[in-house]
Amino acid sequence: MQAWDQLTARIHELDALGGAMALLDWDQQTYLPAGAGASRGRQSAALGRIYHERFTAPEVGTWLDALEASSLDRVQTSAVRNARRRYRRATVLPGRLVEELSHARTEGFAAWMKAREANDFTPYAAPLQRLIDLTREQAERQAAPGQHLYDALLEDYDPGSTIGELRPMFERLGRELNTFLDALAGRPHPAGFDALLDVEGQRKLSERVLTDLGFDRVHGRLDISEHPFTVGLGTDDVRITTHFHADNFLAALGGTVHECGHAMYEQGLPAQWAGTGLDKAAGMGLHESQSRFWENFIGRSPAFGRYLAPRMQGIWPTLAVSPDTLYGAMNKVERSLIRIFADEATYNLHIIARFELEVGILEGRLQAIDLPAAWDDAYRRIVGVVAPTAKDGVLQDVHWSGGAFGYFPSYTIGNLYAASFGAKIQEDLPDLHERVAHGDFAGILGWLREHVHAKGHLDDAPVLFRGVVGDRDPVEDMVAHLWNRHGTLYGVQRPG
Ligand SMILES: [Zn+2]
Structure with missing residues (x-):
């Protein structure tokens, strides 16, 4: 089950990145000095980019393919279902659309x-x-x-x-x-x-x-x-x-x-x-x-x-x-x-x-x-x-x-x-x-x-x-x- 170990290692890493991003956001809404918005914006954007790259990387798709072709227990089946759904939703959007959406939100x-x-x-x-x-x-x-x-x-x-x-x-x-x-x-x-x-x-x-x-x-x-x-x-x-x-x-x-x-x-x-x-x-x-x-x-x-x-x-x-x-x-x-x-x-x-x-x-x-x-x-x-x-x-x-x-x-x-x-x-x-x-x-x-x-x-x-x-x-x-x-x-x- 090499693919399972690889997938869970990646999710661990992504969760850590996600936690760090959430901490930056929490800080922004509580203690961040009023004048520090610009550098906070750069920090959050940089982490967001890394998160997206690590999550949508082609190897993640390869691991999911391999796992979907294997016999899995209950926890693995649910984990693969959730990861596949998120992966598909993220990778099906062209970079152009993601950028336009981000701009349109601002x-x-x-x-x-x-x-x-x-x-x-x-x-x-x-x-x-x-x-x-x-x-x-x-x-x-x-x-x-x-x-x-x-x-x-x-x-x-x-x-x-x-x-x-x-x-x-x-x-x-x-x-x-x-x-x-x-x-x-x-x-x-x-x-x-x-x-x-x-x-x-x-x-x-x-x-x-x-x-x-x-x-x-x-x-x-x-x-x-x-x-x-x-x-x-x-x-x-x-x-x-x-x-x-x-x-x-x-x-x-x-x-x-x-x-x-x-x-x-x-x-x-x-x-x-x-x-x-x-x-x-x-x-x-x-x-x-x-x-x-x-x-x-x-x-x-x-x-x-x-x-x-x-x-x-x-x-x-x-x-x-x-x-x-x-x-x-x-x-x-x-x-x-x-x-x-x-x-x-x-x-x-x-x-x-x-x-x-x-x-x-x-x-x-x-x-x-x-x-x-x-x-x-x-x-x-x-x-x-x-x-x-x-x-x-x-x-x-x-x-x-x-x-x-x-x-x-x-x-x-x-x-x-x-x-x-x-x-x-x-x-x-x-x-x-x-x-x-x-x-x-x-x-x-x-x-x-x-x-x-x-x-x-x-x-x-x-x-x-x-x-x-x-x-x-x-x-x-x-x-x-x-x-x-x-x-x-x-x-x-x-x-x-
Ligand atoms: Zn609520």
């Missing part, structure tokens, strides 16, 4: 910033059209015969997910969520929680919560950045960043818990499979399921309010806060304009609207110039709101300006997976809520470790998900969860 991001500043879509239209054309060319080259172009893009983020499966699922979810939001409309919202809380105290509490949830501080750390993110430099070095707001404690804590979910997944990936490529997430949707599970299913539950309130009192002794106040304040639901501020239910409508637009773009039915009107139309029908200006509408996300078409579904795939994991975990650990209230999260993390994290990328996420939850219906699990959680707060019941 231009697209700059134009998006400018358009946002002017609150006017116009200067963004041409650079966005360029990205659309190049992305369609990329998808055409990467698509297998007969494969939908959108599926060719999905494969980058969520291998195994398909438009054929997502479209009917999202349609059903959209209908159910609209019924739910209609029922809540006009009912009084639970009271908010907007006490000003000093950042030092928030930091202390975040550290405490991270430790209680199970984030391993020996193999990870917490820092501050403008936008919270998580990066795994290896399973033994996983870093979280967060951002504190003195006037919005709950949002900042929610962000930290979200990133902690991502981080604990990275820390639980199977280190014994290093070098096979299987010590990686099985998809971005599954990654997102782990962050959303902790942020929403656990972090917005009444039990978490019972856990949190006394710990807040310990840090701010004069603060008057009850578990019920926290529970209510964390679960306000209403149709909203901005995705990143949306509640647990409405969030998915934002994604369904983007999914519809992206499919239209990939199918050639929508051009950049059509997007402002198509956006408003989709929002009116799906989310039930219309943005007064472009900044609150079609210009709100960075994704398309970087050519990331096909990423958005991951967020709702994550929410759906999280809903069924939540329902299943509640069957397996009937005293789940008592555990949460007492700050005992070990059993919950242990369940996720065993059923999700430890499996790495042995199977693609949809297969892994089915293996864990059987024939559970994730749409029904999510909708039942929402009626249960918010129905109580808003005094409404699911129509029988």
Whole structure:
């Protein structure tokens, strides 16, 4: 099995390079001096070039050919499947296209910033059209015969997910969520929680919560950045960043818990499979399921309010806060304009609207110039709101300006997976809520470790998900969860 040894040695090397690139990026978003951008750009580009050359080298193809002709065990079969997919997707693109895409992303991001500043879509239209054309060319080259172009893009983020499966699922979810939001409309919202809380105290509490949830501080750390993110430099070095707001404690804590979910997944990936490529997430949707599970299913539950309130009192002794106040304040639901501020239910409508637009773009039915009107139309029908200006509408996300078409579904795939994991975990650990209230999260993390994290990328996420939850219906699990959680707060019941 010489080819196997050669392939795993190469993947080891590539993972080390990838870790170094991620570290440069982490540093750029946390500690890099403001004036050091140029040399950091050169460092990242140089490593990126070496990575690409080492990964797409002809010998990698020769090893994969040899392995595909050999008899392999389960781990080898999965490793070769994953490596072949990535290798094919990378080598099928001509150097000219890769360069044009990279250039168009830089231009697209700059134009998006400018358009946002002017609150006017116009200067963004041409650079966005360029990205659309190049992305369609990329998808055409990467698509297998007969494969939908959108599926060719999905494969980058969520291998195994398909438009054929997502479209009917999202349609059903959209209908159910609209019924739910209609029922809540006009009912009084639970009271908010907007006490000003000093950042030092928030930091202390975040550290405490991270430790209680199970984030391993020996193999990870917490820092501050403008936008919270998580990066795994290896399973033994996983870093979280967060951002504190003195006037919005709950949002900042929610962000930290979200990133902690991502981080604990990275820390639980199977280190014994290093070098096979299987010590990686099985998809971005599954990654997102782990962050959303902790942020929403656990972090917005009444039990978490019972856990949190006394710990807040310990840090701010004069603060008057009850578990019920926290529970209510964390679960306000209403149709909203901005995705990143949306509640647990409405969030998915934002994604369904983007999914519809992206499919239209990939199918050639929508051009950049059509997007402002198509956006408003989709929002009116799906989310039930219309943005007064472009900044609150079609210009709100960075994704398309970087050519990331096909990423958005991951967020709702994550929410759906999280809903069924939540329902299943509640069957397996009937005293789940008592555990949460007492700050005992070990059993919950242990369940996720065993059923999700430890499996790495042995199977693609949809297969892994089915293996864990059987024939559970994730749409029904999510909708039942929402009626249960918010129905109580808003005094409404699911129509029988
Ligand atoms: Zn996330």
